[in-house]
Amino acid sequence: MPMRFLQYGLLLVPAVLYSLMLPVESEALYTFYILIAAGLAVAHRFTRSGASQALLFLAEILWGCYLIALYGPFMLSTGLSALYVYMYRLNGSMRWMMLTIQVIAINLALYVYYSSSTGLMWNAAELQAWDWFSESTQVSLAVNLLLIMTTALCWQGASTAASRGQLEHVYDELRNKHYELQEARAQLLLFSKQLEDAAQLEERTRLSRQLHDDIGHRLIRTKMMSEAALLTLPLHPAQGFVMVEQIRDQLTASMDDMRNALLKLKNDSQPSDAYALDRLLEEVGRDTGIKTNYEIRGQAYPLYPSTQIVLYKNAREAITNALRHGKANEITLKLVFEPHEVTMMISNDGSTFSLLHAEGSTSTGLGHEGMRQRTQFMGGLVEIQAGYPYTVITRIPVSNQMKLL
Structure with missing residues (x-):
């Protein structure tokens, strides 16, 4: 204009x-x-x-x-x-x-x-x-001088306008890239939220199955023991008293299992706390009485919720196998932060032969396969070191963009 x-x-x-x-x-x-x-x-x-x-x-x-x-x-x-x-x-x-x-x-x-x-x-x-002092000469000189000055100003203005146009073009490109990055980040966050919801649903399903299989069966057994104690107490008081103590112990264990299940089912406002590896080890040590060690190497940085979920589920699977099949007395979890990769190493002092044999079985084999699938979906891999101590290694690549979350 x-x-x-x-x-x-x-x-x-x-x-x-x-x-x-x-x-x-x-x-x-x-x-x-x-x-x-x-x-x-x-x-x-x-x-x-x-x-x-x-x-x-x-x-x-x-x-x-x-x-x-x-x-x-x-x-x-x-x-x-x-x-x-x-x-x-x-x-x-x-x-x-x-x-x-x-x-x-x-x-x-x-x-x-x-x-x-x-x-x-x-x-x-x-x-x-030609008269250099005539009016026509003076006017011609003035006109040419005015043309030169106007040309210089117009050329400078045109150069400035061209530079401004280039800057606006670059700015528009950067703004478009920024919008694309914002959209990609929103999609990643949405995917992480969906993966987290799926993991929570799976956890609730597992806990509900645990409530049905463990606590439900224990309560049924307790009910049967109560009926037997009612019949035994009038005839054999000492034996009936022992049965009542067993019923009490069964109920106490059921209450503890119920309390732990409810704590896990309760929604947590901090997803990082819900999938904290140190809390997992603390619960395992408190519930089983074994010795647990937790180590962090490198400069820790925030991870995507999806990465936290995969590490947590792999750690839980490896610890469950170590307790169930290896009969481990000590479990060590090391988390190594590197610029382009995060590595989790879970080792135990259990029986290596039992763990290797269990890996080929149906139930635990599916557990290891699930670990590999989850990790491969994130672009990582799972390694098994069969020597003593038996170690399960999970490697997941990360990028600098993850630090923005």
């Missing part, structure tokens, strides 16, 4: 002012000439090709020079209007070729105006007797 204001202002404002100095009988033809110049200036808005614009600029320059030859240097503003526009719109050699043509045409038009009384013819004798 500022370019158009300046273009039309340079064209119309001086033209209107000059019309006040003309005789009334000359105003009609003068107005017609100005309308032609304005039409050529407006025609640039309807052209897009470089050749068409160059031809229109050339026609505008020549018409402006014709007005200078007719009415004098006051009409130089029409030429400056065209100069201001083509310095911005034309590129490379075309811009400077147009400037050369305009400078030559303006000087010829000035010479025609000052050398002929009619304003259309020049005197060849005056061309040989």
